[in-house]
Amino acid sequence: MAPLALLSTSDKTGLVDLARSLVEEFGFDLVSSGGTAKTLQEAGLTVTKVADYTGSPEILGGRVKTLHPRIHGGILARRNLEGDLQDLADNEIRPIDLVVVNLYPFAQTIAKPDVSLEEAIENIDIGGPTLLRASAKNYAHLTVLCDPTDYDAYLTELRQQGGKASAEFRKERAIKAFAHTGGYDRAITAYLTGQQEELLPPEFSLSGEKRQTMRYGENPHQSAAWYQTGTGKEGWSGATQLQGKELSYNNLVDLEAAREIITEFTDKPAVAILKHTNPCGLAVADTLLEAYEKALAADSVSAFGGIVALNKPLDGATAQELKKMFLECVVAPGCEPEAEEILHKKSKLRVLVLPDLMQGPPVKIKGIAGGFLLQESDRTISTPDRWQVVTEKQPTPEQLEELFFAWKVVKHVKSNAIVVTKNQTTCGVGAGQMNRVGAAQIALEQAGEKARGAILGSDAFFPFDDTVRKAAAAGIEAIVQPGGSVRDKDSIAAANELGVVMVFTGMRHFLH
Numbered sequence: 001m002a003p004l005a006l007l008s009t010s011d012k013t014g015l016v017d018l019a020r021s022l023v024e025e026f027g028f029d030l031v032s033s034g035g036t037a038k039t040l041q042e043a044g045l046t047v048t049k050v051a052d053y054t055g056s057p058e059i060l061g062g063r064v065k066t067l068h069p070r071i072h073g074g075i076l077a078r079r080n081l082e083g084d085l086q087d088l089a090d091n092e093i094r095p096i097d098l099v100v101v102n103l104y105p106f107a108q109t110i111a112k113p114d115v116s117l118e119e120a121i122e123n124i125d126i127g128g129p130t131l132l133r134a135s136a137k138n139y140a141h142l143t144v145l146c147d148p149t150d151y152d153a154y155l156t157e158l159r160q161q162g163g164k165a166s167a168e169f170r171k172e173r174a175i176k177a178f179a180h181t182g183g184y185d186r187a188i189t190a191y192l193t194g195q196q197e198e199l200l201p202p203e204f205s206l207s208g209e210k211r212q213t214m215r216y217g218e219n220p221h222q223s224a225a226w227y228q229t230g231t232g233k234e235g236w237s238g239a240t241q242l243q244g245k246e247l248s249y250n251n252l253v254d255l256e257a258a259r260e261i262i263t264e265f266t267d268k269p270a271v272a273i274l275k276h277t278n279p280c281g282l283a284v285a286d287t288l289l290e291a292y293e294k295a296l297a298a299d300s301v302s303a304f305g306g307i308v309a310l311n312k313p314l315d316g317a318t319a320q321e322l323k324k325m326f327l328e329c330v331v332a333p334g335c336e337p338e339a340e341e342i343l344h345k346k347s348k349l350r351v352l353v354l355p356d357l358m359q360g361p362p363v364k365i366k367g368i369a370g371g372f373l374l375q376e377s378d379r380t381i382s383t384p385d386r387w388q389v390v391t392e393k394q395p396t397p398e399q400l401e402e403l404f405f406a407w408k409v410v411k412h413v414k415s416n417a418i419v420v421t422k423n424q425t426t427c428g429v430g431a432g433q434m435n436r437v438g439a440a441q442i443a444l445e446q447a448g449e450k451a452r453g454a455i456l457g458s459d460a461f462f463p464f465d466d467t468v469r470k471a472a473a474a475g476i477e478a479i480v481q482p483g484g485s486v487r488d489k490d491s492i493a494a495a496n497e498l499g500v501v502m503v504f505t506g507m508r509h510f511l512h
């Protein structure tokens with residue numbers, strides 16, 4: 001009996017040439033779904049339509065074409081089992097030797113800017129993955145091809161192996177088919193997850209495609225990989241790395257923290273320098289260069305080996321200064337050609353362009369034993385118009401502006417967090433301490449003389465009045481904190497006694 005090939009392809013590239021060789025060189029009979037059969041017939045080839053072969057018409061506008069026992073029986077039958085062969089004979093089913101399928105273009109469909117959910121769903125291929133998975137499962141007896149770039153290799157294989165692909169070839173293509181259907185389903189899952197209105201649904205499935213195996217994780221003895229979700233063009237997956245070494249696990253963790261903090265500053269030029277996800281220097285100024293110089297001067301010791309995030313496209317003047325320092329990564333929403341040329345000489349420095357810095361994940365995920373925790377990303381911030389001045393002394397407009405700057409910064413410092421700022425620049429950062437007054441001590445000590453006339457921000461309320469007293473002693477003029485402690489009145493009384501302005505934001509920003 002002649003060998004039988006089933007062809008059902010969305011992308012018809014190379015189809016006619018393959019089919020012609022199958023028929024003319026190797027004597028195959030062809031069975032094809034509607035559109036594929038039409039293409040082959042128009043090319044002058046003899047082909048049986050699936051509908052004619054099964055006796056069942058394609059229905060539901062193409063939702064059911066190849067989903068039939070005469071097709072899947074012919075694919076899944078074990079040719080070395082009497083029972084399977086008997087079933088084929090009883091049901092007049094021919095064994096299928098080759099399955100050539102490529103799937104509806106789901107990824108291309110959802111990449112279209114105005115795609116509707118209905119259009120996306122109609123582009124979820126059902127029969128195709130079923131054909132691929134069934135054929136891949138039975139690779140011991142047949143070959144499956146899911147990629148037009150494999151057609152030539154298959155024909156070469158047939159020529160070299162006397163008309164039947166080797167077991168090795170069949171297995172390789174089966175693995176490729178499973179990987180392909182797996183990736184296809186992940187793209188669907190990611191798309192539908194993104195469409196989900198409920199942030200915390202009853203069931204949450206996380207799926208991503210491995211983009212990069214990292215050299216190691218947080219430490220050299222930990223393995224790690226980077227997985228991308230969606231179309232692979234969102235967020236860091238869509239960033240352009242202009243130069244530099246491969247991104248490491250820690251680079252990406254720091255870059256994401258840098259992206260998050262810089263999104264708070266959308267108006268004037270702002271530069272953040274981060275170490276281990278905490279800002280060691282952050283400043284806003286009239287120019288990017290000035291903002292960088294101020295951020296660097298805030299803590300030039302810690303900035304060594306830091307991650308720099310800019311909220312405006314990197315210009316030549318700023319690049320010239322960046323070049324002078326050893327840095328791990330620089331990220332900006334754009335990079336002027338002059339800046340690119342200047343940094344080019346620092347070939348190891350990773351320079352990334354992330355056009356949409358604002359685009360962050362809606363939820364954050366943390367693995368714990370026996371499951372994972374999911375929380376909404378902390379994307380809100382209470383603005384001064386919603387704050388409450390709790391002291392007798394009222395803030396001046398300048399102080400209010402500086403308080404808002406400090407509040408935006410402290411939101412992104414690991415808890416317990418205290419920042420001291422002046423002239424839209426950090427001068428002291430107390431990060432990740434086990435008690436709040438300890439964080440204040442670090443920030444104030446680092447600020448030193450600069451604490452005189454400066455602002456202090458706290459990510460959470462003061463449980464005691466000790467931080468207010470320490471701040472006042474160091475010369476702090478105004479404090480911004482959420483409020484909400486049972487002992488708020490003690491802190492307010494201390495601020496009043498010491499002539500310090502204090503405002504409550506009503507919103508806490510713990511960050512672990």
Ligand SMILES: NC(=O)c1ncn([C@@H]2O[C@H](COP(=O)(O)O)[C@@H](O)[C@H]2O)c1NC=O
Pocket residue numbers: 008009010011032033034035036037062063064065066067101102103104124125126127128129
């Ligand atoms: N529904 C089915 O039974 C079915 N069988 C095969 N397909 C897909 O239909 C496409 C080919 O269709 P046509 O030959 O009509 O152009 C291929 O991408 C193939 O994966 C199907 N379509 C969607 O599920």
